[in-house]
Amino acid sequence: MVTVDAIVKLGGSVITFKDRPLTVNQEVLDRLAEELSASGLSRLIIVHGGGSFGHPLALKYRLQDGYKGPEQREGVVATHRAMLKLNEEVLKALENSGFKPISIPPLASALASSGRLKRLLHEPFVKALELGFTPVTFGDIVFDDTRGFSIISGDNLMTELSSRLRPSKAVFTVDVDGIYAEDPKLHPDAKLFEEMTADELLNLMEETRSRPVDATGGIGLKLKEAYKIASMGLDVYVVNGLKPGRLLKVLKGVRVKCTVVKGVKP
Numbered sequence: 695m696v697t698v699d700a701i702v703k704l705g706g707s708v709i710t711f712k713d714r715p716l717t718v719n720q721e722v723l724d725r726l727a728e729e730l731s732a733s734g735l736s737r738l739i740i741v742h743g744g745g746s747f748g749h750p751l752a753l754k755y756r757l758q759d760g761y762k763g764p765e766q767r768e769g770v771v772a773t774h775r776a777m778l779k780l781n782e783e784v785l786k787a788l789e790n791s792g793f794k795p796i797s798i799p800p801l802a803s804a805l806a807s808s809g810r811l812k813r814l815l816h817e818p819f820v821k822a823l824e825l826g827f828t829p830v831t832f833g834d835i836v837f838d839d840t841r842g843f844s845i846i847s848g849d850n851l852m853t854e855l856s857s858r859l860r861p862s863k864a865v866f867t868v869d870v871d872g873i874y875a876e877d878p879k880l881h882p883d884a885k886l887f888e889e890m891t892a893d894e895l896l897n898l899m900e901e902t903r904s905r906p907v908d909a910t911g912g913i914g915l916k917l918k919e920a921y922k923i924a925s926m927g928l929d930v931y932v933v934n935g936l937k938p939g940r941l942l943k944v945l946k947g948v949r950v951k952c953t954v955v956k957g958v959k960p
Contacts, residue, residue, distance in 0.1 A: 761842025
C-alpha cells in the first residue's frame with residue numbers, strides 16, 4: 695500500500711465566498727495550492743467542500759432528504775454540475791502550482807445507504823498516487839440504495855479515506871483558528887483548544903450537542919469526523935485556511951496556531 699503523506703480538506707467556507715453564489719475565493723484557493731506545493735509532500739489527497747456552489751442548490755431542492763419526486767432530478771443535475779465547476783477550479787489551481795491533479799468524483803466512485811456512505815472505491819486513489827498524480831475528490835451527490843440519492847460531504851470522505859489509506863496526518867482547513875469551546879464568531883473571547891485528545895473532543899461534542907457550535911452544523915460535523923479519525927490513531931489538524939502560511943506550517947510539522955486532536959495510540 696502506498697504511503698499517504700496527508701489528506702487535506704479545503705473547506706468550502708475557505709475556497710468560496712459563502713454569501714456569493716457560485717463564486718470562488720480565487721486568491722485564497724491559489725495561495726493554498728501554493729502552500730501545498732511548498733510543503734514538498736508529493737503523496738497528497740485533496741478533498742474539498744461545496745461552499746457557495748453545492749450547498750444552496752442542495753437546500754433549494756431538498757436533496758438532503760433523498761428522492762421525493764421527479765422535480766428533484768433537475769436539482770441533482772444542477773448540484774452535481776456546480777460541484778464539477780468548483781472541482782475544475784481546484785484542479786486548475788493545483789496544476790498551476792505544479793501538481794498533476796486528477797478528479798475522482800464520488801458520484802462515480804461511491805454508494806450510500808440510508809444517507810450514510812456505504813462504499814468508496816479506494817483503489818483509484820492508490821493507483822493515482824502510485825503513478826504520480828494528486829487525487830482530488832469532493833462532497834457530492836451519490837446514489838443511495840434506500841433513499842435514491844444522498845449527499846456525502848467532504849468531511850465524510852475525509853474519514854473514509856483516512857480509514858482505508860492511513861495518512862500521516864489529516865488536515866481540515868476552516869475559516870476560524872481551530873476548535874473552540876464556543877462559536878468564536880459569536881463569542882470573540884471563546885477558548886481555543888490548541889491540543890486535545892479524542893476523549894476531550896468527545897466530551898466537547900456532548901457539551902455542544904444542545905447548542906451547536908455553528909448555525910449550519912458544519913463545525914459540528916467536522917468535530918464528529920475529526921473524532922472518528924483520531925480514534926483510528928491518526929493526528930487531526932484543524933487550521934485556519936484564511937490565514938497565510940498556516941496550512942504550510944502544519945504540513946511541514948511546524949508549530950502554528952490551530953487545533954491538534956491527537957490520535958489514540960494503541
